[in-house]
Amino acid sequence: MLPTKAYAAPAVNVPLAPFNFERRDVGPHDVLIDIQFCGVCHSDLHQVRDEWGGSIFPMVPGHEIVGRITQVGEHVKNFKVGDLAGVGCMVDSCRTCPNCQEGLEQYCETTGMVGTYGGIEKETGRPTYGGYSSQIVVDEKYTLKVSDKLDLARVAPLLCAGITTYSPLRQWKVGSGHRVAVMGLGGLGHMAVKLAVAMGAEVTVLSTSPNKEADAKELGAHKFVVTKDEAQLKSVRNYFDFIINTVSAPLDLAAYLNLLRRDGTMILLGVPPEAPQVHAFNLIGKRRRIAGSLIGGIAETQEMLDFCAEHNIMSDIEIIDMKDINESYERMLKGDVKYRFVIDLATLNN
Secondary structure, three states: OEEEEEEEEOOOOOOOEEEEEEEOOOOOOEEEEEEEEEEEOHHHHHHHOOOOOOOOOOEOOOOOEEEEEEEEOOOOOOOOOOOEEEEOOEEEOOOOOHHHHOOOHHHOOOOOOEEOOOOEOOOOOOEOOOOOEOEEEEEHHHOEEOOOOOOHHHHHHHHOHHHHHHHHHHHOOOOOOOEEEEEOOOHHHHHHHHHHHHOOOEEEEEEOOHHHHHHHHHHOOOEEEEOOOHHHHHHOOOOEEEEEEOOOOOOOHHHHHOOEEEEEEEEEOOOOOOOOOOOOHHHHOOOOEEEEOOOOOHHHHHHHHHHHHHHOOOOOEEEEEHHHHHHHHHHHHOOOOOOEEEEEHHHOOO
16 A cells, blocks of 8 residues: 555545545556646535535545656556656546446446545545545556646646536537637636637637626637626627536526527536526527536547647646645635636645
């Protein structure tokens, strides 16, 4: 077993604190990654507060992991010691169901995907611990290649925020000629803007905050609409092919569905605390659709990382020390970050 340092939530609503545990030994198909940076995802906050139910404590969050490989198993084929590597939201799945066979491990039908944290290791039956830690052991099939062309710290959030927004854009074949609206300019939203622009779409940010217009334009958005302004909202009715909805707060979907053209699609990425209400007429009148999307499979996540390396796309981040994670959670709740916190794991021993 491999002694590992980390920060963990000991129980629900208890601040994260230093925590020591043991990783499994490196198996024949595993790689050992010395974690250099780990992004802080809003789902980390949901999980440590058990807002979705089923949280396992003590919990070491973190599923936006990048670092360097320090050991490989004897049968590993695609990685070598010294390679940069990443780990996203999952570290295993059943591998045999139709979805896994199609490279859609995130929708595993048999066991469900094994989360990078808060899951159960198939080999040991022990809880999985995430990236707020010094190292991680992962099967090479669930490990991703990271380009050395990009700032490694800014790559980390691509492993969740990046793939969560890239996957639906690819699924719906977004590209030149499409009009895309992005609701919410946070960790997910700012990545949706960058990716959709790189794919050739006309991108509009929908926001309740007029003061975010300059930021939206700097990220590459072509237009900005203040949704509290009735005249601005009316100007884009029946306008968009797609709305990427990253908002997790309660909101009236009807007002936004009316912005879709005939056959337009609203793609839900955020998870509001209560189920939204939608009248059928908001959909049937224009043959509109509401869809949902999770993360991507391993192959698609690698495709996303390669696309970002090719187009020089990275997350906008604020680097924090490990000891500041609890304060960062509070700031994240207030929206006080542009646009993603990333932990420098070199500070874990400080």
